[in-house]
Amino acid sequence: MRRDVFQAIADPTRREIIDLLSRQSLNLNAIAGHFEISRPAVSKHIRILKECGLLLVRREGRERHCRADLTQLRQVSEWTEQYQAFWSKKLDALGEFLEKERQTAKSKKSKSKK
16 A cells, blocks of 8 residues: 555644654664654564655664654645645635624715715
8 A cells, every 4th residue: 555644644643753753763672662662563664664664773782762854754744734825815805894894884884874
C-alpha cells in the first residue's frame, strides 16, 4: 500500500510522535515510553511515518534512532494554503456585508427617531 503525508498526519498518535521527534532524536524505546500503547503499536506508527518520508531512522548497534524530517509537510502546507485563501476571501466578504447591514440598520434607526 502506498502511503502519503496526509495519511500519516491523520492519526493523533502519529502527530504526537512527529511533534516529539521534531524537538529531539530518540530511540524506539524512548518514543514508546511517551505513549500508553504497546511497543509494537509504536513501531507500526514509526514504520508508517518512515514510509511517508516524515521520519529518518538510523541503526546504531542494536538500537534504531529516529528523527523527524518535516520537509514532506510542505505538501500539506501547500494544499491547505489554497483553502485558507478561499475562506479568507469569503470571510472578508461576509464582514463587509455585515458592516453594511449594521450601517443600514443604524441609518434607519436614526431616521425613525426624527
